Amino acid sequence: MRVLIAPDKFAGTLTAVEAAEAIAAGWRRHAPDDELDLAPMADGGPGFVDVLHAALGGELLAMTAEGPHGEPVPATILRVGEVAYVETAQVVGLHLITGGAEFGSTRGVGELILSAVDGGATTVVVGLGGSGTNDGGAGVLAALGATSDGVLDTGAIGLHTVTTVDLAPARARLAGVRLVAATDVDIPLTGLFGATKTFGPQKGIAEDRIAEVDGWLEAFAVATDRRTSLEKGAGAAGGIGYALLLLGATREPGIDLVTSAVSLESRARLADLVVTGEGAFDFSSRAGKVPYGVAAIASEALRPCVALAGQVLVGSREMRALGIESAYAVVDLVGEERAFAAPAEALSELAARVARTWSR
Structure with missing residues (x-):
């Protein structure tokens, strides 16, 4: 399957480019035959x-x-x-x-x-x-x-x-x-x-x-x-x-400016699944933040979208209101101390776990 990986930065730990690469590395460990399209994102802030x-x-x-x-x-x-x-x-x-x-x-x-x-x-x-x-x-x-x-x-x-x-x-x-x-x-x-x-x-x-x-x-x-x-x-x-x-x-x-620059709409239409993410996924993500913007593009392309985050601070109802099918937290998998000590490794480990559920 084809997976579009479009995360924001994980503030204080990983740039958007580093986060995309970490997610891809973990995904490949479980699903090496999947075709991954990396599209690091930003909303106007760092990166x-x-x-x-x-x-x-x-x-x-x-x-x-x-x-x-x-x-x-x-x-x-x-x-x-x-x-x-x-x-x-x-x-x-x-x-x-x-x-x-x-x-x-x-x-x-x-x-x-x-x-x-x-x-x-x-x-x-x-x-x-x-x-x-x-x-x-x-x-x-x-x-x-x-x-x-x-x-x-x-x-x-x-x-x-x-x-x-x-x-x-x-x-x-x-x-x-x-x-x-x-x-x-x-x-x-x-x-x-x-x-x-x-x-x-x-x-x-x-x-x-x-x-x-x-x-x-x-x-x-x-x-x-x-x-x-x-x-x-x-x-x-x-x-x-x-x-x-x-x-x-x-x-x-x-x-909107970044999604246009990276041609995210056309790339989402070619994907089977869209993966986004950020450091803390909460309801404020709706106010112009990357996960909401990426999820909106995925929805228009009729593709499911999941989020990987350092922390997930919303329930399933709020999550779906943001257009996200499921969200997964690094801290829930490896604990807060390790999430900050080795962020790329921890995010990669989470991505491998998520691939078990979502990859064909």
């Missing part, structure tokens, strides 16, 4: 540039940009013709944050966009996801030339000083450039379902500070464009989505 480079080719351009706390960090821009792809997690990822998201600036993301434009790109696609910042994209705007009566590039902590923002210089700097915000979530900037409330705790913002930090972003939205702050995707990457929308960006789910 976005690598996955697109593998699918589209192009030129990888190395540079250095400002990290969330002002430190220089390495980054890579993918250039395919006149289109440049930027991955925000490279310069403001969760792994770069110390002391809480309210102290991290997104200025480096603006620097990546500027570098892409200065290099001749007429379209810049910005992958949003996996960020550790929460400044509403104020640092991005500052890097692109926006001015204010307050401080834009010291993180959310500085936004309480902002009452006016002039976006005209930033918009002029990007005149003639098409911006695309490739988002992994569709949340607004502020409020009960906004960036701070939804993702602040995992970025190190203490629970008793959530309301205050969200208030800073709300004031920032009032100083810029309150209506835009309510749009889907404005809260992506701690509000970088909002900054891009202010600059005229169009929003596209990152998973």
Whole structure:
């Protein structure tokens, strides 16, 4: 049988490419005659540039940009013709944050966009996801030339000083450039379902500070464009989505962009089974994440889809609502300690077990 293997990264342990290879290695141990088609995936977060480079080719351009706390960090821009792809997690990822998201600036993301434009790109696609910042994209705007009566590039902590923002210089700097915000979530900037409330705790913002930090972003939205702050995707990457929308960006789910780039629809139609996966499979996977996107493609192709994950945190009813026939957890098979100590080996072992059930 033909199996399409299309996982996301397993955050903190395996890249999407490594996860796909581990699943394939395990599957072959049980079903060596099966034909495996590997399609590593991304949703705009970590691995976005690598996955697109593998699918589209192009030129990888190395540079250095400002990290969330002002430190220089390495980054890579993918250039395919006149289109440049930027991955925000490279310069403001969760792994770069110390002391809480309210102290991290997104200025480096603006620097990546500027570098892409200065290099001749007429379209810049910005992958949003996996960020550790929460400044509403104020640092991005500052890097692109926006001015204010307050401080834009010291993180959310500085936004309480902002009452006016002039976006005209930033918009002029990007005149003639098409911006695309490739988002992994569709949340607004502020409020009960906004960036701070939804993702602040995992970025190190203490629970008793959530309301205050969200208030800073709300004031920032009032100083810029309150209506835009309510749009889907404005809260992506701690509000970088909002900054891009202010600059005229169009929003596209990152998973849709990647599935198109890797021709996932046609590959799914050629498969008998589709296998996807991610680190933690839960109901939030529906909000623009890889497993839901892959499962939707599999459903359209009338192919069953199963998921392999580090942890499975949904029941069978929720699983089927996401379009997944069955989901299997690495930790249930080998335990949490081994799952983190030897992630590729553990995932491979799980894949071999799953192949016993699903391979002909």
